[in-house]
Amino acid sequence: MSILDENNFDKFVTENTFTINDEKYKDEHSIKIRRDKELNIILNQEAVTQYKRSKMNPNIIDTIPIIDKSKTNYILKNIYFYSINQLLNSKFCTSKINTEAFIESIELHSQTYKNSEYIVEFIDNIPTNHLWSDIVDIEIKKQTNIEIGNIKIEQIPENSSSMIRYLNLKIDNLEVYLSRNKEKNGKEYANGTILYKGNPSKELRDKIRNILSFFIGRILILLEETFYDNNWNIVSFKAFSPHNTMSNRAFKINTILPLPLNNKLNNKEIDSKVLSNYINLFLNNYDLCDFNHISWLYWHAQCSALHTKCGELGATIEALQKAYIDKGWSNAILDKSDFKKFKKDSISIIDKLSISEENKEILKDKFHNFNQLPQKITLRKLFEDLDISLVDLELKAWQGRNDSAHGGKMKDYSIEKLQKQTNLIQGIFHKLILTISINAYEYYDYYSDVRGKRNHRKLEVKEITELNLSSNPRENWEENIKEVLEKNKDKKDEGVISELLDDSDLEDSDLDTSSFPLSQTK
16 A cells, blocks of 8 residues: 555544543543545544533534544544533433534644645545556565574565556646546546645645546545655645535536547547646636636536536526626626716606605616626627537527526426436536637537537537647637638538537427426526
8 A cells, every 4th residue: 555545534543542632621531533424524522521411512613632542633623513412320420421523624733744745635536437648557576584483484575566547747837646546336436646746735736626627527525635745754634524525416426528638539538748738728717717616516516406407507607607707708788888878867767757765776776787688698699709609509408597497387398308408508618618718629519419529619620620729729729710710711600510400309399498497596
């Protein structure tokens, strides 16, 4: 075993004998710490006290210091006691108290942890569906000595070797290595580690993990982080109760890659160079996309039930639109000066109406979003400005999502139709986020019966090679776009667009908005 295939929390709880290092807890007690099925850290405390009645408040306690047999000190953070049982013994004036609590984190720090040379994050839910491009050879050399008393009889050498795949990523001038352990029985995910050479900030590591999750198709669950010095001695350790398992639904979803991650244009392999390039591009536009927030919404949508997924993916698209608007893009109908005059004139008219003051204020309040395009037109205008294709079927799916999210009645419900409608909405999001973040020209179309890639711009697929995307998708991309558009100006918008419009089972219903099931947007 090495630091890359085991976790420190398991070693931490091997003996599992701790006491609280605080005078307030001087009575006889013992503590056990474990993870539950949802990977939350749970504390079990058993204490015998001389007091007749426990005064412990079953609320959150900020910190509790604990110590193990070797006198190593740890800090428990944000402990929520949700179960307290007390048995009183009136004869001996004692009480036995059993408590159970949720722990947000366990921490160990030395004085030198800020000077660490390596950081290892132990994570879960790493997809195992794809081959990884990089390989590390492991060679183990052992020697077994056989002795009787002081007599050495024999030395038996034992050599073994193995090979594991990993991803060697170059991100923001950092060396980052993603490795995974063997897949769990019958699952399409495994646990593993992210190794950072250097000491990147928590904020940067959180961003990298969020982007990695999006590109490799599963939300990565952070369970612990360990800081090491140059000789691989632990200088800091922190184990977490994960906040993003979505009640364990994160482990049950299908792996969803948004676009090919290799130059072979297949979905079987992830190439570390291609992935590194995309991550670096995404980092440059992380705040533009408000991706801390968008990532959270996206994975909640992916982990939601099918009948609510349309609504939640739609909310994610709206949040991305808002982030883009906040950064300067406009969905206004009138420019500011014209609308200001219009608003002033309108308020003057409202003030003269023979209605109650309350109703006047209600009318005036309408102006806060009066100058904004409707959602359907906003989406179409944004796609036009970004030069992304958006066909009628996708617009109908988007309108249907809006109607159903606001209480539209179900009609002619079918799982197959609902899944296709959901895939259309998911495709809209992928096209939008991939264009804004990395200026990608293709993505996986989960709406099609066969998974594949297609060009999401108004270009024919055969023209993609002219854009030289493998080197730097953003380099001179505007000039390249203009050049290819000029070549294609007399050509029709073909390919998958005609395929979408030829989908008979959805066109039969004309995607009537009433056919969408009731969905929630939050």
